[in-house]
Amino acid sequence: MQMQQNRGLAYKISLFVLLGTLITVMLMVALNYFHSKALMQKSVLADARNMTFATINNIQTVLVSAEKIPFNLALLLEHSEIPEDKLNDYMQQIVFYNPEVFGCCVAYEPNMFPGKELYAPYYYKKDGKLTYVNLAKDNYEYLYWNWYQIPKMLNKPMWSEPYFDEGGGDIVMSTYSVPFYTEMNGKMVLKGIVTVDISLDWLQKIMSSLYIGKGGYAFLISRKGTFVTHPNVNLIMNTSIFTLAEERNDKHLREIGKRMIHGETGTARFDSRINKQRTWIIYAPLPSNKWSMGVVLPEKILLGDLMEMNRFLILAGIIGIIFLVLIIVVLTRRFIRPLNKLARSVDYIAKDNFDTVLPVVHTDDEIEILSQSFYNMQIALKSYIKNLMETTAAREKLDSEMKIAHDIQMSIVPRTFPPFPDRHELELYALLEPARAVGGDWYDYFFTNEDHLCFAIGDVSGKGVPAAILMAVIRTYLRAKATSLVHVEEIMNAINVEASINNDYLMFATIFIGILNVHSGVLYYCNASHNPPYILRSSGEITKITEMHGVAVGIFEDKTYSSDQIQLYPGDAVVLYTDGITEAMNENEDMFGYAHLERILKPLTMNDAKTIVLNVREEVRNFTGNIEQTDDITIEVIRFQGD
Amino acid sequence: MKFALSLVIFLMLGISLHAVSPFKITFIPQWQPQAQFAGYYVAKEMGYYQKYGLDVTILPGGPEEPSAEMLEKEKVDIATMFLASALTERAKGLDIINIGQVSQMSSLIFVAKKSSGIRSPSDMNGKKIGIWRSDFREIPLAFLDEYHIKATIVPISWSVDLFLEDGIDVMAVEWYNEYHQILNSGFDPNELVTFFFYDHQLNVPEDGIYCLRSTYLKNPDAYNRFVKASFEGWNYAFLHPQEALNIVLKYMQKSHIPANLAHQNWMLNRMKDIIQVDGKNNSRLKETDFARTQYLLLKNGMIKSNISYSYFVAGYADATK
Numbered sequence: 001m002q003m004q005q006n007r008g009l010a011y012k013i014s015l016f017v018l019l020g021t022l023i024t025v026m027l028m029v030a031l032n033y034f035h036s037k038a039l040m041q042k043s044v045l046a047d048a049r050n051m052t053f054a055t056i057n058n059i060q061t062v063l064v065s066a067e068k069i070p071f072n073l074a075l076l077l078e079h080s081e082i083p084e085d086k087l088n089d090y091m092q093q094i095v096f097y098n099p100e101v102f103g104c105c106v107a108y109e110p111n112m113f114p115g116k117e118l119y120a121p122y123y124y125k126k127d128g129k130l131t132y133v134n135l136a137k138d139n140y141e142y143l144y145w146n147w148y149q150i151p152k153m154l155n156k157p158m159w160s161e162p163y164f165d166e167g168g169g170d171i172v173m174s175t176y177s178v179p180f181y182t183e184m185n186g187k188m189v190l191k192g193i194v195t196v197d198i199s200l201d202w203l204q205k206i207m208s209s210l211y212i213g214k215g216g217y218a219f220l221i222s223r224k225g226t227f228v229t230h231p232n233v234n235l236i237m238n239t240s241i242f243t244l245a246e247e248r249n250d251k252h253l254r255e256i257g258k259r260m261i262h263g264e265t266g267t268a269r270f271d272s273r274i275n276k277q278r279t280w281i282i283y284a285p286l287p288s289n290k291w292s293m294g295v296v297l298p299e300k301i302l303l304g305d306l307m308e309m310n311r312f313l314i315l316a317g318i319i320g321i322i323f324l325v326l327i328i329v330v331l332t333r334r335f336i337r338p339l340n341k342l343a344r345s346v347d348y349i350a351k352d353n354f355d356t357v358l359p360v361v362h363t364d365d366e367i368e369i370l371s372q373s374f375y376n377m378q379i380a381l382k383s384y385i386k387n388l389m390e391t392t393a394a395r396e397k398l399d400s401e402m403k404i405a406h407d408i409q410m411s412i413v414p415r416t417f418p419p420f421p422d423r424h425e426l427e428l429y430a431l432l433e434p435a436r437a438v439g440g441d442w443y444d445y446f447f448t449n450e451d452h453l454c455f456a457i458g459d460v461s462g463k464g465v466p467a468a469i470l471m472a473v474i475r476t477y478l479r480a481k482a483t484s485l486v487h488v489e490e491i492m493n494a495i496n497v498e499a500s501i502n503n504d505y506l507m508f509a510t511i512f513i514g515i516l517n518v519h520s521g522v523l524y525y526c527n528a529s530h531n532p533p534y535i536l537r538s539s540g541e542i543t544k545i546t547e548m549h550g551v552a553v554g555i556f557e558d559k560t561y562s563s564d565q566i567q568l569y570p571g572d573a574v575v576l577y578t579d580g581i582t583e584a585m586n587e588n589e590d591m592f593g594y595a596h597l598e599r600i601l602k603p604l605t606m607n608d609a610k611t612i613v614l615n616v617r618e619e620v621r622n623f624t625g626n627i628e629q630t631d632d633i634t635i636e637v638i639r640f641q642g643d
Numbered sequence: 644m645k646f647a648l649s650l651v652i653f654l655m656l657g658i659s660l661h662a663v664s665p666f667k668i669t670f671i672p673q674w675q676p677q678a679q680f681a682g683y684y685v686a687k688e689m690g691y692y693q694k695y696g697l698d699v700t701i702l703p704g705g706p707e708e709p710s711a712e713m714l715e716k717e718k719v720d721i722a723t724m725f726l727a728s729a730l731t732e733r734a735k736g737l738d739i740i741n742i743g744q745v746s747q748m749s750s751l752i753f754v755a756k757k758s759s760g761i762r763s764p765s766d767m768n769g770k771k772i773g774i775w776r777s778d779f780r781e782i783p784l785a786f787l788d789e790y791h792i793k794a795t796i797v798p799i800s801w802s803v804d805l806f807l808e809d810g811i812d813v814m815a816v817e818w819y820n821e822y823h824q825i826l827n828s829g830f831d832p833n834e835l836v837t838f839f840f841y842d843h844q845l846n847v848p849e850d851g852i853y854c855l856r857s858t859y860l861k862n863p864d865a866y867n868r869f870v871k872a873s874f875e876g877w878n879y880a881f882l883h884p885q886e887a888l889n890i891v892l893k894y895m896q897k898s899h900i901p902a903n904l905a906h907q908n909w910m911l912n913r914m915k916d917i918i919q920v921d922g923k924n925n926s927r928l929k930e931t932d933f934a935r936t937q938y939l940l941l942k943n944g945m946i947k948s949n950i951s952y953s954y955f956v957a958g959y960a961d962a963t964k
Contacts, residue, residue, distance in 0.1 A: 144776055144798060144799060144800040145800060146800075146802050146804045146805065149797075149799065149800075149805055149810070150804060150805050150808050150810050153771075153797065153805060153808075153810035153811070154808060154809070154810050158808075161804060164901075223807070223808075224804070224807060224828040224829070225827070225828055225829050237901050238901045238902060238903050239903045239905075240827050240828065240829075240903075242826070242827040242828065242829055243827045243903045243904075243905035243906055244905075246827065246905040246909075247903075247904055247905045254829075257829055258829045258831075261828075261829045262829075
């Protein structure tokens with residue numbers, strides 16, 4: 001159980017630290033990703049742009065040098081009349097000495113070459129051999145070919161659209177055409193077109209040698225958008241960027257293609273329709289022939305390093321977290337070990353081993369404080385337990401004394417009912433319920449002779465053993481004097497004298513004593529400040545015996561008491577009680593009171609003594625409810641029945 | 644008895660007997676292999692010609708092999724030609740007859756860039772207009788005549804490059820072919836202005852199937868079957884365009900012609916528009932179309948005398964049986 005709790009603490013701390021660290025690492029990775037992404041993209045795109053421009057420069061250099069060949073020849077033809085054999089020599093040398101030149105043609109406008117209506121000598125390489133053909137053999141055909149007609153109509157040198165070489169091979173060619181003119185009647189008139197056919201084999205090589213990264217590639221498109229180079233050779237010459245866009249139904253690609261053929265430089269993002277990849281494209285024109293170069297970069301390439309960096313960060317984060325967790329587990333266990341020992345010791349103490357030695361802790365932290373607290377608690381606990389044991393012993397002793405006193409009290413008052421089963425002249429019932437083990441109330445009754453019943457009720461001031469003893473003394477005197485003295489006031493006087501002598505504790509007692517002639521019904525009585533008894537007449541009338549014959553006994557030794565007498569008739573009952581009845585309190589601290597008592601007694605006049613006693617007691621209990629009884633409760637009822 | 648049984652079998656196997664001794668026909672379309680002729684390639688590849696007892700050889704056409712010349716020199720039995728070209732040739736004395744009309748409407752367009760400022764036919768005055776220098780030039784010229792346009796006619800071979808490079812302002816193009824090439828060179832339809840001949844009282848249908856009268860008369864039934872099988876080929880091509888395009892691409896590759904699917908697909912779709920004008924195949928040259936074409940040609944002096952419809956399409960009635 002303890003071990004599990006300890007593990008739980010280590011586990012909880014580890015978990016929270018782990019979560020916190022994890023969130024921190026994730027935030028770092030995310031922040032790094034988003035922050036670096038833009039930078040990275042910028043830098044990779046800038047690199048790709050630089051590469052594009054560098055490549056374009058390379059290509060441009062070659063194209064410009066190729067342009068010079070027909071340009072120089074055209075210049076020559078414009079400024080001098082060159083005979084046929086010389087022209088053919090020049091052309092042969094051009095094709096022979098320039099490896100990139102595949103063919104060379106000088107095509108004349110009709111009747112522009114002396115002596116010939118049409119003339120278009122063409123030298124080209126065929127199977128490695130220099131071959132000649134006069135393109136004019138097919139009549140006017142050459143005049144309408146693009147390489148002739150377009151520069152003618154536009155009056156400017158032109159690179160043709162790319163085409164596959166005549167040999168049916170797969171070498172991409174382009175022809176550079178330069179118009180040359182002559183002056184006729186003061187006007188410059190087109191004389192013909194000089195062309196060189198340039199193999200673009202090297203273009204493909206340059207483009208495919210570019211390192212762009214996995215999935216990236218470079219391509220060239222012509223002025224019409226036709227692919228001149230492309231990693232997918234099937235597209236070359238066959239397809240334009242626009243037909244590709246149409247096949248893929250990709251309007252964005254078409255838009256990019258338009259910008260490219262219009263000679264724009266730019267960067268655009270487009271999402272490939274083929275592999276659903278986010279892709280970037282960088283494009284820029286070739287100045288010479290207005291073709292356009294494109295570099296395609298899947299975003300994966302752009303973010304390749306970033307991903308790697310992120311992976312590294314995540315890995316470092318994970319290793320860090322594992323390390324952290326290990327440290328936390330080890331440290332927490334170490335911190336908890338003394339706590340563990342302490343817990344075991346405290347647990348041992350809890351099993352009544354108060355002398356258990358607590359482990360010595362010198363951790364200089366809360367655990368040491370806790371240990372000290374436990375030590376203090378142990379000492380306090382030991383002292384408390386010792387006190388408790390002493391108090392308990394004393395209490396037990398007292399309790400036993402009280403028990404004895406109670407026994408004395410309860411043995412003093414007669415408790416046999418009916419008390420005189422053979423005396424039909426009267427009926428009697430009494431009840432004493434001490435508030436504590438021993439109270440100060442008492443009652444008594446006995447026949448002093450054949451005709452007279454003596455009965456009394458009293459309340460000794462104070463409670464407990466002294467009260468019980470005084471009560472016992474008074475009761476003894478009552479019994480002693482009642483048999484020897486006839487008059488009730490004499491009995492009271494005697495009791496008073498005895499109770500007053502040696503009354504060091506200044507105790508006193510209220511007493512009511514009555515002597516009833518069980519034949520005549522005459523009742524002599526003396527009341528020493530006791531609660532006035534009631535007479536329940538058989539007629540239903542209730543009378544309170546209010547006469548007082550002196551103060552409580554035990555106060556003035558020389559005080560003498562008087563007495564009175566009252567006639568009872570058969571059926572009349574005398575009800576005696578102590579202030580435990582009339583002063584009983586309910587939870588509102590209201591007293592039960594005389595009026596309440598009289599109200600209960602009224603319907604009970606015809607009942608027997610026991611019923612009256614129990615009813616009164618029950619009513620008092622109902623009145624007080626759950627309130628603890630604070631005073632002794634005593635009630636005694638004597639019914640005179642006559643002969 | 645044996646003879647009678649043989650006769651019954653002979654009659655039942657009537658069609659398959661053609662396969663036993665197929666009738667040889669050599670055919671040339673007026674241009675290089677492309678979806679413009681998908682019907683014939685499909686008919687050949689799907690065995691429709693064979694089914695009709697024909698052994699058809701399809702030669703690759705092109706500028707070097709003009710249909711009229713090939714027919715005249717009897718290098719082929721059947722060729723496709725534009726109606727106007729065929730009538731012109733007929734007027735010159737080449738005794739050819741129309742045995743089937745494929746195109747039922749003109750697909751010719753004059754196209755100009757919006758940037759040239761041309762908005763109506765009259766805006767073409769004084770502009771450079773590119774028109775094919777050899778074949779197919781009659782109707783575009785008739786268009787210019789119709790609107791009294793005085794312009795510099797620049798004869799061009801077959802490419803649209805001169806137009807793209809701004810060497811000419813206007814160019815006659817076929818809806819199914821060059822127009823799409825222009826679109827696929829980076830021009831959007833909204834950057835172009837088009838004048839459909841169809842909308843300018845110059846609705847002259849184009850591709851038709853022709854042969855020499857003398858050739859036809861040798862075996863009219865076989866030539867009629869050729870037309871029938873060819874149209875079945877067209878039908879199949881329109882119903883299964885992907886398959887048809889694959890067949891066309893195969894023929895293009897055989898002739899080393901750069902091909903791309905998007906363009907051939909466009910062409911096949913336009914051919915469907917041109918051929919199935921009423922939503923169904925019609926292999927007949929309508930007399931009204933014939934009359935309109937002849938009128939235009941006469942008016943512009945491209946032909947000098949009337950040709951009778953029934954004579955020009957002689958055998959046509961048999962062919963549709």
